[in-house]
Amino acid sequence: MKRRVGPAGTTERTYRFRCYPDPVQSQQLHRTFGACRWVYNQGLELRSSAWRQHHVRVGYTESCRALTGWRSTEETGWLREISSVALQQSLRHLDIAYSRFFRGRTPRRAVVTPPSGRSGPGEGDGHPRQSRALLRVSDRG
Template sequence: MGTCRAQRAYRFRFYPTPGQENLLRRTLGCVRLVYNKALALRSETWTREQRNVSYRDTGKALTGWKKSEGLAFLNDVSCVPLQQALRHLQTAYSSFFNHTGDFPAFKRKAHGGSAT
């Protein structure tokens, strides 16, 4: 017979300093903004042109957003969480088209975000 592996998760309370808390809030806000802008881009492109926007296209759009004057603050946070937001959106779309999830929804500010 096969062996059964137990998976275990550990949760820890995080007590950030005021500087860390500020950076974390800015990062989570930027992640939410990038996710929502990428979702809007994909939805609007499909509505206008009946064309899918790939993960690669959203990555190029992220680069453009970071270079634009109005969104230059995206350069103040790490690029890794921003790219991860695009990956999460791609996974949400894949789940929707595989009939294992709902259509991706815009993220609200009231949620507050989370980190893993």
Template sequence: MQRCQAFKYELMPNGETQRHLRRYAGSCRFVYNKALALQQASHEAGEKFIGYVAMAKHLTAWRNGTETPWLKDSPVHPLQHALKDLDKAYQNFFAKRADFPRFKRKGSGDSFRYPDPKQIKLDQSNSRLFLPKLGWIRYRNSRDVLGELRNVTVSSKDSKWFVSIQTQREVELPTPQATTSTCAERSRSIGIDLGIARFATISDGTYIEPLNSLKAKAAKLAKYQRRMAHKQKFSNNWKKAKANVQKIHTQIANTRRDFLHKATTTLSQNHAHVFIEGNCSRACNCQSLSYA
């Protein structure tokens, strides 16, 4: 069975590389928004939908034109992939799988993708990655990359840059440990009831206490929020104070995410079946329960 998996790492770029990363992400965002505006103008004029092939010709004109010659400084494949993302967003909208595509905003989900694995080099022994027009970039090598490299996505979050390396490899097809469905024969199965006072109550009588990640950082968060409120909006000092507030929010989110990952990992590793919102001791209605 083929398995596609992404390995995410934090990049460690220098100042010049960070400027290039911001420039490339901005170029991809500009191409996406310009193509979306062109699609909307074409629709209002009563013309047909512009496909990816026709839109790619517009991209060539934008890169060679006099209004946006700076697009040549960015690698062409991420720009083309931005058009593919827009085309996919429209296809999902036409199939009623998603809402109408929206314009991208600076600082919100800035990212770009290198789709061609032939242009990418991965040196795991030295914890570095080669990307076109960026050169070798070091990353925090927390685990080995398994499988054949397929594409690389570079993204920004909270003033940090990350790289997601997607691979593909052959793995053995997992086989279930048990095929019975009665409560008496499901000795390794548990039911979980999510709550507020208790994060999760398990059918064997145990429970998991909730984690209030905001409470631990509330005093520090309020301190920096007061500092931010006393600064002139959009000034340099205001931006520095805002960065401190965003850093604390990131720590709160990371603490909550770490708690959820550890709780779910412990449950999945110690039990064969996990039934959500179930209670096998009171009613044998396991066939109607959802499980993971």
């Protein structure tokens, strides 16, 4: 456990957990990671093509509207099986990447390039992570 002093004398604690999902949970996690990666890449393509073809900026709100459309079509109806919160978070990460790029706020020693697509398993680590997550703990053995 790490301790960190926050604002006005408050203390923040960090806990590390290791999860061992069962096969059903593991399959759901892989589907969620894949869907998040797909949504991120589609959002990136939407932004890039809108700028290339029409010189129009697409923001987070428009990307979320596109996500609603993707979830309602027959070809990409499989997105309805995935939590919309995780998919929207992928679009938020894309929006933050664009904001940081255009403001010039990238991590130190980083190569400054526009946001790129996310890779799949075995092609690098493309799994989205959140610093805060809701975990369900059960007593089942």
